[in-house]
Amino acid sequence: MEKVFWDCPDFSLSQTLECGQCFRYEKKEDDCYTVISGQKVITLGQVGDSIVFYGDNDIPFWKGFFDGERDYNEIKQRLKENDPIMAEAISFAPGIRILKQEFFEMLMSFIISQNNHIPRIRGLIQRLSQEYGMPLEGGFYSFPTPQQLSDVTEEAYRSLGCGFRGRYLEDAVKNVLSGNFEVEKLEMLPTEELRQRLMSICGVGQKVADCILLFSFGRYEVFPTDVWINRVYSHAYFEGKKLLAKELQVSAAEKFGNNAGFAQQYLFYYGRERKIGKG
């Protein structure tokens, strides 16, 4: 098997995949991972700072997927200034990079994520792909396209185990197929307008919309606010006092500015792994 090497600074494959932004990866032997995005699949590993791609399937795509061009060192230095908790969160997982993932896949995945555990989210996405996606090499399946899901009913989603989210998933597919969610056009919209557009889909609230804005549209100024972020944020900056989501986001915007999204992911992973503020 052909190997392609890639030196990418400030990058940990495991931290980036396992920090909660991505649901479609599988850990193999020797710290190797198989990652699936849309119709593409790759197996890769890491030796020190060096990433090893096994196979040469569209390497430029995967370098973009891993946000390879961005200077994360500069972002981290800026976030750490006068912020010991952030410094600790960053040193806990200094190799997180924000992935660039497909819009439709993020839309469906984060609808599924609501009121759900991460292991179960992954299972549901896997079954959805296996049922309606396309077989790829290695026994994996592509995430289904909107067209492949065009006739899937709420009941079918429920029988996969999606529960009450079935109605939302069906609505999301209808919306995308209607033509009001073409990525090339969405990319042009200012963040707030794009957020409102996403939230017009039943089942997409601000949290889900913000995850899509951050993980798919590269709107790094957003700060997705969920229960974990609320715990770690109030613990880190407000002596444990819980904030309303609105207040928290105003505070995060002041504190982190255009790097809020990166800050969110460092804090989220740190808080969740260390169970900060829980119990």
Next chain:
DNA sequence: AGCCAGGCAATTC
């Protein structure tokens, strides 16, 4: 064996 989950819409006050 329950408890609860990267929330949300619907309902109620």
Next chain:
DNA sequence: GAATTGCATGGC
């Protein structure tokens, strides 16, 4: 408008 409630399911 802010606060409360029901939701489906299964991993832990």
